[in-house]
Amino acid sequence: MKLKIALVPGDGIGPDIVAEAMKVLGAVCDTYRHKMDLSFYLAGGVAIDTMGEPLPESTLIGCSESQAVLLGAVGGPKWDNLSGDKRPEKALLGLRGNLGLFCNLRPAILYPQLQQACPLKESIVEGGLDILVIRELTGGIYFGKRGRNESGDAAYDTMAYSVGEIERIVRKAFEAAKGRNRRLTSVDKANILETSRLWRSVVNRIAADYPDIAVSHMYVDNASMQLVRNPKQFDVIVTENMFGDILSDEASMITGSIGMLPSASLREESFGMYEPIHGSAPDIAGLDKANPIATILSVAMMLRYSFALEDEARTIEKAVSKVLDSKARTADIMSEGMQLVGTKEMGSLIAEQCKNK
Numbered sequence: 001m002k003l004k005i006a007l008v009p010g011d012g013i014g015p016d017i018v019a020e021a022m023k024v025l026g027a028v029c030d031t032y033r034h035k036m037d038l039s040f041y042l043a044g045g046v047a048i049d050t051m052g053e054p055l056p057e058s059t060l061i062g063c064s065e066s067q068a069v070l071l072g073a074v075g076g077p078k079w080d081n082l083s084g085d086k087r088p089e090k091a092l093l094g095l096r097g098n099l100g101l102f103c104n105l106r107p108a109i110l111y112p113q114l115q116q117a118c119p120l121k122e123s124i125v126e127g128g129l130d131i132l133v134i135r136e137l138t139g140g141i142y143f144g145k146r147g148r149n150e151s152g153d154a155a156y157d158t159m160a161y162s163v164g165e166i167e168r169i170v171r172k173a174f175e176a177a178k179g180r181n182r183r184l185t186s187v188d189k190a191n192i193l194e195t196s197r198l199w200r201s202v203v204n205r206i207a208a209d210y211p212d213i214a215v216s217h218m219y220v221d222n223a224s225m226q227l228v229r230n231p232k233q234f235d236v237i238v239t240e241n242m243f244g245d246i247l248s249d250e251a252s253m254i255t256g257s258i259g260m261l262p263s264a265s266l267r268e269e270s271f272g273m274y275e276p277i278h279g280s281a282p283d284i285a286g287l288d289k290a291n292p293i294a295t296i297l298s299v300a301m302m303l304r305y306s307f308a309l310e311d312e313a314r315t316i317e318k319a320v321s322k323v324l325d326s327k328a329r330t331a332d333i334m335s336e337g338m339q340l341v342g343t344k345e346m347g348s349l350i351a352e353q354c355k356n357k
C-alpha cells in the first residue's frame with residue numbers, strides 16, 4: 001500500500017518529534033512492505049516568518065489532497081503578541097475547520113511502566129487507566145462569533161451548537177464505547193448553558209439506539225474533580241470543544257506526562273489529522289530533550305484510522321511498551337533507576353523494535 005501523508009512539523013519541538021515519528025513510520029513500512037509518499041508543508045509561526053501568514057493556501061491544499069496529515073506543534077513566545085487572526089494557533093483552527101475534522105479522539109492511557117510518573121496515589125490508579133476523551137472540534141466557542149464593542153472596553157465570544165453538530169460527534173462516541181467497556185459519560189454545563197441542554201437532549205435521544213451502553217451526564221466542574229478523585233470510573237467521555245480542551249489536558253497529566261498522549265482528528269471518512277496533544281515547548285526545541293512518544297503514537301492512530309492498518313498500528317504501540325520496559329526514559333517521564341535518553345535515541349529504540357512484527 002502507498003501512504004500519501006502531509007507532514008506539518010510546525011514550531012518549537014515540532015520538527016524534532018516529527019522526525020522521530022517518521023523514523024518509526026519508515027521502519028513499520030519496511031517491515032510490512034508499504035511505500036510512503038511524503039510532502040512537507042509550513043504552518044504556524046514558521047509560516048508567518050517565511051510566508052507572512054499562519055496557514056498558507058498551499059498548506060491547506062497540500063493537506064486536503066493527502067490521505068492523512070501528521071502535525072507536530074505550533075506556536076511560541078515569538079508570536080505571542082500578534083493579534084488573534086495572525087497567531088500561529090490560527091493555523092490549527094484553520095486546518096481543523098477547513099478540513100471538517102469534527103471528531104477529536106484523545107486516548108489517555110497510563111502505561112503500567114510509568115506508574116511512578118503519575119501524580120495520583122497508587123491506590124487511585126492501581127491496575128492502570130484507559131480513558132478515551134472525545135472532543136467536538138469544529139464548533140462551540142472556538143468557532144463562534146467573537147469581538148469587541150466600539151470603545152474596546154468589552155468583548156464577547158459565543159458558544160453555538162446545532163443538533164446536527166452534536167448528533168454526529170455523539171454517535172461517534174457511542175460507537176467508540178461499543179468497542180470498549182460500554183460506558184459513556186457526556187460532560188456539559190446543562191445547569192447554566194442552553195447549548196448544554198440541547199447537547200443533553202441529543203445524547204438522550206441517541207442513547208435509545210444503544211441500549212447496551214451505560215450513559216451518564218456529568219457537569220464539567222464535577223468531571224474535572226472526578227478525574228482526579230476516581231478516574232477509573234471513566235471509559236469514554238464525550239464533550240464540546242472547550243470543555244474537551246481542558247479535560248483532555250487534565251486526563252493527560254494523570255497518565256504521567258502530556259508527552260505521552262496522541263490524538264486523531266477525524267471526519268466521517270478515513271481522512272484525518274494526527275498530532276500529539278502537547279504544545280511546541282520552545283524552551284527545549286532542538287535540544288534533543290522532547291519526548292517523541294506522543295507523536296509516534298499519533299502515527300499508530302493514523303495507521304489505524306486513516307489506512308485501516310491495525311497490525312501496523314499495534315506494532316508501534318507494542319514497540320513503545322517494549323522500550324518503556326527497557327527502562328529508557330526521556331526527561332519528562334524520568335524516574336529513579338531509569339535510563340535517561342534523548343529524543344533521537346528514543347525514536348531509534350522504538351523504530352528498531354518495529355522491525356519485529
Ligand code: IPM
Pocket residue numbers: 089092245277
Ligand atoms: C489543543 C490545543 C489547541 C486548542 C490550541 C493550541 C489552539 O490546546 O489542541 O488542545 O485549544 O485546541
Ligand code: MG
Pocket residue numbers: 245246249
Ligand atoms: Mg489543549
